[in-house]
Amino acid sequence: MRKEIGIGLLGFGVVGSGVATILHKHREDLQHKLGVPVRIKRVLIKNKEKERDTELPKEAFTDQLEDLLNDDAIDFIVEVFGGTDDAKTAIERSLKAGKGVVTANKDVMAVYGKELLALADENSCDLFYEASVGGGIPLIRTLEDGLASDRISSLLGIVNGTTNFILTKMKEEKKTYEDALAEATALGYAEADPSADVDGIDAARKMAILASLSFSSEVQLDDVFVRGMSVIEDGDLELAEQFGYTIKMAGSAKKDENGIEVAVEPVFVKNEHPLASVNNEFNAVYVYGDAVGETMFYGPGAGSLPTATSVTSDIVAACRNLLLGVNGKRIHSYQYERKVKSDEQKFASYFHRISVQDEIGVLSRLSSIYSHNKASLATVIQHADPKREDADLIFITHAISRDQHLKVIEELKVAPEVNCVLSHYRVEGD
Template sequence: MTTIKIALLGFGTVAQGTFNLLQDNAELIRNRTGVNVEISKIFVRNPDKYSHITLPETAQYVTDIDEVLKDDSIQMVVELMGGTTFAKDCVEGALKAKKNVVTANKDLLAESGPYLLDLASKNGVDLRFEASVLGGIPIIRTLYESLAGNRITEIIGIMNGTTNFILTKMSEEGLSYQDVLKEAQDLGYAEADPTADVEGLDAARKLAILASISFNRRIFFEDVSVEGITSIDTEDIKFGKEFGYNIKLLGIAKETSQGLSLNVYPAFIPTTHPLASVRGSYNAIYVKGNGIDDVMLYGRGAGSLPTGSSVVSDIMEVAKNISYNETGRLKPFYYDQKNIYSPGKIQSSYYLRLEVDNKTGVLAKISAKLAEQKISVLSIVQRNMDPETAVLAIVTSKCPRSYILNLIDSFNSLRSVKSVNSVIRIMEA
């Protein structure tokens, strides 16, 4: 039986999950691939940190990356360090040395994915990255293989488990954003610095990777318009329930005759939509194609074993390709025109929450401002806070984002409007 030697770069949470699955499922992997996958080297900065882990006889720690890149016996490098500088140098070096690469590094792929895929193709080797998006959910291979015969028109996803956990707890238990964030940090769902998650940056990187594959464009992180969840208030969630909506942080990519729209933002979803029922730290991705219509994949979007599962799946696929001398078959193809559609022109319905004077005639003034912007009201709820102040929750008809921004300026010009507290998009069912 052929033996494929691999090297792990990094030995953190995901790498250890990968290591454990390769050991625990070794017989299964051999039976399903027809090859023996052997961990030869593990690159780490400080081997003493991992002295409690027993390595197989075939494996050893190394602290010099050249011991991996210049070792001709190693045919596959598994990059699990993260980051976009040293990790990029390692991946580039491996590909140029004609070593196959598996990675879970979404930051790197969102910045340099198309370039690295071209480099892999040029050198006749594989670059696989299933674990870079949505952990254990097999969306990358689904797009490349199962849905390859479709023209993908839209991707909608809950792509970050931390934000979904936070919004779920806020919705179900009425807790504040700050209280739930602290709980998420205590449970290990959120980092000490949660910026990448709660500001939507993590989801934007994943969306860039998926959109690049789906639409055959060289799409990068900076192409995605991003809004986070830090301004979401429990009052908005309560009003949303009255209108029949759940709140989610969504990544949405669409291709229309007007161009590509690539956005991450919090949105109200009708409770009848399948994504509305995705709770806690789970992720889900909803894909529309001209052949299959709608497909949804659901599962754990992060974690040692779920993400390690996707890494091992890629390792197995590459190992089979090596054994059959079929690496480098994936030839990336990109259209020249990208044509990103301005977020200000995208039409959707909106939810707005205002604090206004609790006086006769205020609603008429609000209605007049809506009419000036050619925006009609689909629903409205008023709550009296006290004798002086009322809260208006408004659901508008579909209109461009630019209209809503002009409307907010108009509201702020009214003395009877004390504040515009929230503006949230509404996704169609």
């Protein structure tokens, strides 16, 4: 009869210390649920001399990975020190040593998930990664287990709290992008270098993970179409509101008989859609299943304890597998071959905002560009100011392919009547 389960912890930063706190404060609850105590045996850190506010003894800390891998009292490894290369190497070495892994590393799982899951299968080990997406939202386990009997057809969600916080402040409090970003940084929602968030890279990694899991098919990071927040122009938030939409930095993934499409970009979301009311740092993901229909998962997308809660839920799952003797029994291989849609196969409605010369005949000439590309228009509105010589034309299309959309935009850019294409967005939630 096993007397306890030992854990090796890689990293003791914001998330790592949060995991240690939860395991300590909830130790009696966890022991009751599992039947044995769960204890952190060793912690890999860079600086052993640094003072840390923790219940763990100082001798538990080491700067040598081998101390964890060679310790028979450690049953599995929890990787929370982030980064890519060192984390990937540590996960690989842990799996080869026969120790299962729990990781919160979206960067590693988005790029190397397929090979790491295969390595886990080869070594009969578990590899859990719930906290890599959605912070405290139990999204991955729900997709893997709760909706395992269903066939997921699409996902639409806000998976980056930083950009959602910024857009909320810009819309609700009329703050500039710079002021909203400064507030997000001060509150700890944005990094000193926020480019991964505002350029859409962080969300793209998460969507690649979610799409691969939901569709049981490999989705590579390069398969994700990405546009960052920099495309949002002055006046776009107000225009969206005027037309009954809210701009959200959203991730989407869809699968049909033609293949898979995944994108991360600012989109117009209909105000009636639940995602439109998800504000500040919160995340939410809408999941569409053939059998279950529409479901939405909502909660804090980041932070020490929400993320640590997801990590700890994986720890509990790994412990249960260990106690039942079923480590590494889950099948990780993809059911379907990778098949990514072309731009001709991706359909959506689009919002176009164009600055034009305010003169007779412009509207009909530009409408012919849409007609020429077989792009049907749902809405056409002109915004003119008597004090200006130019005007803004607003076009909202019916569903057209991304290829049609791009061709229309390119023709508009070179049309003599057009001063510039101010902005364009995909429309969701109709």
